[in-house]
Amino acid sequence: MIAADSIFKGDYGAARPSFIDSGSYLTFTVKILKRESKSDFMARSEKEKNERATKQVLIDEELIQKYIAEKQLKPTKTDKGVYIHLLKAGTGLVPVVGDTLKVQYTGRTLDGKVFDSSRKEDGGQGEAFDFVLGVTPIIQGWQDGLSKLKQGSRAVLILPSALAYGEQASPRFGANSVLIFDVELIKVNKPKK
Structure with missing residues (x-):
């Protein structure tokens, strides 16, 4: 979970969409598609x-x-x-x-x-x-x-x-x-x- 305010803030962040409340948290689901060594x-x-x-x-x-x-x-x-x-x-x-x-x-x-x-x-x-x-x-x-x-x-x-x-x-x-x-x-x- 990531605080929405930490993503949508400052000069570099995008504007917070109206459907995301200030102070709310966002959950992301991530799937690893491939693993490779650093050298590869x-x-x-x-x-x-x-x-x-x-x-x-x-x-x-x-x-x-x-x-x-x-x-x-x-x-x-x-x-x-x-x-x-x-x-x-x-x-x-x-x-x-x-x-x-x-x-x-x-x-x-x-x-x-x-x-x-x-x-x-x-x-x-x-x-x-x-x-x-x-x-x-x-x-x-x-x-x-x-x-x-x-x-x-x-x-x-x-x-x-x-x-x-x-x-x-x-x-x-x-x-x-x-x-x-x-x-x-x-x-x-x-x-x-």
Whole structure:
């Protein structure tokens, strides 16, 4: 038996249905359908995850190619799978792991909805985002895409879902979302010695 109030409370719980009284208890009947060892469960879970990832790569690629065609872009593709459409070629340093990057960005879903931005005109604070390449925990697509740009470059990064947030959903975009980032690499700072 579980107290109904413990299930239907707080920010994460659903609203208590009117037919369940406050202070009442709920009884659940559970039937075990299958038992498996932890190692078998882990192996099966890993196999299922890999199968989903393989299917998602194909889905993402189809969505990306459609987006590229619709927007008439001519991107290059990195070895890891990030598409980079250069809007403005920079002339400065190419960043390496350990460099601090200063970036202005706007993140959009494939349908053009802004979900995050550093730019005021796109709803951000107007302050560039600073991070250390290869050290600060940010999405893989940024690490890969920005490491291919020179300081002063502006580009559109098209990230397959695995290089963005993968199966992790957000209130602003769903799980397995291909994401588009308009990025400007403002500054590359070498670490102080």
